[in-house]
Every structure is written in structure tokens, then in C-alpha cells.
């Protein structure tokens with residue numbers, strides 16, 4: 384049944400994409416938009432008490448499911464609950480993909496899309512499996528590692 388497991392692992396799924404909470408800023412590379420300042424502002428408001436935990440920890444069930452099954456471990460702890468349950472989820476938008484994006488966590492699959500014609504954009508989202516914190520970190524165009 385190994386082929387079934389592999390099929391499940393490479394299944395590409397789409398979820399309702401979390402909306403942007405604020406305005407991003409241009410990142411270092413062309414086409415990159417960085418939402419870290421927005422993230423910092425939101426966390427500051429939460430710590431100051433002007434936002435409740437429910438306001439910032441509102442990941443929907445489908446996003447949590449994707450974060451649990453189709454993500455990579457984030458290099459940092461959750462900024463809200465300080466647990467090590469923070470995950471990085473990558474949603475890709477582009478030609479022939481669903482309008483609400485597709486969740487892709489395999490480097491090989493990202494590379495395959497980057498080599499296709501048309502522009503593909505990746506949205507990197509962090510999601511905490513413990514407290515349901517979620518935030519868009521950055522958006523960037525997919526670029527092939529081979530043509531770079």
C-alpha cells in the first residue's frame with residue numbers, strides 16, 4: 384500500500400485562504416511583499432490588551448487541518464502561546480490552479496510550478512496548531528531554482 388501513502392502525501396488541496404489583515408511592504412527581492420510589520424503591529428495590539436485572543440487566534444478548521452498535514456515546522460515558537468506548534472503553510476496561486484489557491488508543501492512541486500509558463504505566486508502563512516494563531520508572512524513569485 385506504499386503507493387496509496389505516497390498519493391496521500393502528494394495530494395494537493397485547497398482551502399479558504401486567510402485574508403490579509405493589513406498592508407504589506409515590498410521585500411528585498413522583486414515581487415516580494417513582506418507582512419512582518421503588520422504581524423508585529425497586531426501582536427503589539429494583542430499584548431497591549433486592545434485585541435482579544437479570539438481576534439488573533441482564529442484559524443479556521445480547514446486551515447488547521449492543512450497546517451497539521453501539509454506544512455513544515457516553523458523555525459520559531461508561536462508568538463501568542465509560545466508553544467512549538469507553529470507551522471508554515473504555502474499557498475500557490477496561478478494559471479490552472481484553483482481561484483482560492485492550492486496548498487503545496489513539496490519543494491519538488493514548487494520547483495515544477497516555477498518552471499511552467501505564467502506567473503505563480505506563493506503565500507507563506509504561519510499557523511499555530513495549539514492556539515490557532517495565523518498570519519500571512521509574505522507573498523513572493525515562484526522562481527525556478529534551475530534558471531536562477
Ligand SMILES: [Zn+2]
Nearest residue numbers: 461464511514
Ligand atoms: Zn500558539
